[in-house]
Amino acid sequence: MATVGDFLLERLHQWGVRRIFGYPGDGINGIMAAFGRRDGGDAALEFIQTRHEEMAAFMACAHAKFTGEVGVCLATSGPGAVHLLNGLYDAKLDHQPVVAIVGQQQRSALGASYQQEIDLMALFKDVAGEYVQMAATSEQLRHLVDRAVRIAQSERCVTCIIIPNDLQEEEAMPTPPREHGSTFSGVGAARRAQVPPEDALVETASILNAGRKVAILAGAGAHGAQDELIEVAELLGAGVAKALLGKAVLPDDLPFVTGSIGIIGTRASNEMMQECDTLLMVGSSFPYAEFLPPEGQARGVQIDIDGRMLSLRYPMEANLVGDARATLRALIPHLQRKEDRGWRETIEGKVDRSWRELQQKAMEPAKPVNPQRVFTELSPRLPDKVILAADSGSAAAWYALDLRIRRGMLASLSGGLATMGCAVPYALAAKLAHPDRPVIALAGDGAMQMNGINGLMSIAWHRARWSDPTFVVLVLNNRDLNFVTWEQRGNQGEPKYEASQRLPDFSYAAYARLLGLDGLRVDDPEQLGAAWEQALSADGPFVLEVMVDPNIPPLPPHTVQKQKDKVEEALAKGDAEAHDVRRGVDTQSPS
Template identity: 65%
Template sequence: MTETVADNLLRRLSEWGVTRIYGYPGDGINGILGALDKVMDNFEFVQARHEEEAAFMACAHAKFTGEVGVCLATSGPGAIHLLNGLYDARADHQPVLAIVGQQPSTALGGHFLQEVDLPALFKDVARDYVHMCTHPQQLRHLVDRALRISKGKRAVTCLVLPADVQEMDAEEPARAHGTMHSGLGYAALPGVAPEPALQQAAEVLNAGEKVAILAGAGALGATAEVAQVAETLGAGVAKALLGRAVLPDHLPYVTGSIGLLGTRPSWEMMRDCDTLLMIGSGFPYAEFLPKEGAARGVQIDIDPGMLSLRYPMEVNLAGDAAATLRALLPLLKPKTRGAWRETIEANVAEWWDEVDKRAHQSAEPINPERLFWDLSPQLPDNAIITADSGTSANWFARALKLREGMMASLSGGLATMCPAVPYATAAKFCYPDRVAIAFAGDGAMQMMGNSALLTAAKYWQRWEDPRMVVAVLNNGDLNQVTWELRAMGGYPKVEETQNVPAFNYAQYAELIGLKGIRVEDPEALSDAWAQALSADRPVVIDAVVDPNVPTLPPHITYDQAKNYMTALIKGDPNAGKIVKQALKRALA
């Protein structure tokens, strides 16, 4: 049987080691779908409920495996739907390949049905490589370059295949002028800075008396090295949101998350340090880093474009975090345990005590912080945790204790709504023997989460361990935006824009064949987690939480306090309850 371009596409993907494709069908990719039917032994096709979900899943695949995530969508509207998930991958520097159909090449330029200029549409999100295949002999080098660039640059790439080209007979490139003869494979260099730069970095770090480390997603593969550097330098370690799993939270010098969603110990450490070592992080908020000139800086990042961008570093080391730290360690002079480290550890211990007290404060009906706090001691080994944007990200950042071997992620740079459930579902495909747990607000659930649960309902019986838990913060409010209205804009809650329709997520879970647990009593939370983590199928915990529990940043500015009070004075409908909860937390 003659091989088509679509057959050739799938064969080449398979030769690159691609085994899973996340997507949604449409007539613009009929040729690819037909070819896929013939090679299902080589691929697992995960049918998402929406193309955006497929792109989120491809992004999560990349985050949790380090390999290129591949998503597939039809032409026109299907391709358009991919964009938000692809921007999520681009913002977090994840390797994702989007394959999209296109109307027949003979119709292009004729204002044909669903005709969209797809190379132009994807030019920003896939800026490192987007191309349309117009001839069978192009296919090989287009696939090779798209995958190699995606892996090498940790970037989003895109291939556009018109419907008629998919059905054409495959052709290997002729040995002639103007043809390409590309090959397979890519092996990343460990990337270590030159010895003089390492020596300079060591001099800065050895001279510091109060060293602070900020670890991000780029340090996820360097857990042992980061811990060893911290011990050698007597440093504390703060973690950017995407680096939550770099070090376990039981270590006494790990100050937790940093930034608006961060902890007080992280804020205090950055405020008082005299030396900053930033590892694999693009943390964006300058106000949570040392004041310019107050600390000397050393940065390690695999992307030279991210060096000395957030803070003016004295030494910039371009390279892989683990390899660079291993090369740097012999040059570092061990510091004796001093007041700096003792202060950090005391602040961390005090912080976790405060979190415990705050999580157990009464609310109407459930304090959302307790939903996270009660999970920590029950977290299964090697669990994979995801969170949505919103207040679920706040509590994920502050109130959950991760252990070594766990993975955790959310939408970092884009901070978009809706990835939590797709991320967790993709994690189950990547690691079917591990437990995945997603936290999402009711706004995100109604936007995409409910439909994404149908994907889990479709596939969960294939998973070696069927356990996947989606914990919904059900508060009837677009809560993060409501708090931002108050603290950033000085506006009271606008009920017409902020209230979310009532919905019983536990009943919905039961309706689609999953298990649902509705919790309205804080004393029932621990048991709900125990039930969910011992269930024989995915579970939705529908936790009715109080929208008036404030998610206070570690440091409140004058403007934030002023805006907050202005919002209450203007007549916020929940002013009395907010003041009551704020006083409780302040007293704690």
């Protein structure tokens, strides 16, 4: 007899799902039993046991980001379901298609305040607001799976199916009775209109053609439109800034790519936005409006697949709903090449100065290692086709500023939610999906103490299956929750609060060696180049732990100056590291 659990896995397989991330529990025993019955079959559907349900949701989100497929995670009822939420919100805020499958107590116990009974419909109502349903009968499961996957795909969102544990072991009903009240759903992704109408393209082109100083901002929604973006930028003589989630959209070796934008953005991006007269946003919901042109300075055009995100950060004259690649391709014939290349030359000069400035700042002395130098030493050594996963915090700042992405690389982090603890599960999901590609996780010690240390166990467990052995976990060890420490000083004007900011010391490299991985601790900046080469050439996973200076502010030079008054206010109140803080701020301040 095929059970509901069997049918669930088979239907997901029909949708192209090949990997489900999760953690077992009695609320999903029927589904886990179905996995056991499938093992060894021709149609593989793999269960990946994670160290925590939060990591399962992170890995499902990362799978979606690095493959373009739907990510699926699985958790038991009660606490297991609750643990999924942070990773699911990461997917929701970064617009990634993820399906969460969660168990529930048996139907007869619901409403009886039974152990682990939680109102899961209410719990998931926000994070999976586009579609969350609980199965009541076996006949219902077919259309629940079909709709959950299709909606996640078409709306790029999180959906959720709740399955009581007793239902999981009932006989499957893959074909509902042909009677009133039944519904017959099917497998197949939805297709939507990809290109705006011709008159809208003509209107948009007229705005862009009239601009003398065009700035482009590209986000994650522009992935896959690299060639079209380059052609548009060439025609318009424009510079291109990249939102954090769009770091890998364009390579940084293009002389008109200004790099990251915002709080952890480059001087070149900031100056371009302050001086432009026309703004083209493609696939981005970049939130910090203060880093865009002042309202009224620039004429605006935006392209986004989701009409709800249009004209949200800047008042746009033209709003185009469509796929970035298809829309840009349709727009290109209407664009006129700008013969005056003065603006482009200005942008390229700013980009060159910006890179030289960042390199100079990275080489400033520190106690013991300047964290910025860790990334500038990595940048030219990045392997071809590498996949980068960065964590939130100061690691994200140096990732955004100092790594020069080349064509063919992939990179991501938690953008909208900016949650800690995602880098290692992201990297592991990337390696499982692309076992033939090198992967690097970039994390701080705070993130490692949340999820990263446990994630190393899974890395050790799965290492034998990877055809490319390169998997590096960088740990910035400064015994400090560094980004928040600088926010306390630079935003609130308050000194570092030791009780909240200090971290216990831990030897990450030594721990990696206990797990059978390789690891190295570095406290000398002159050893960084050789250390990266050792890590990247290792025959298996490698933890590179670098003892970095917590008093180098994780901010770009052009914004540190604005915050110096707040920092001085904080130091005047009595900061135990005042001397080193002043040194670090002076090091990063404009030359």
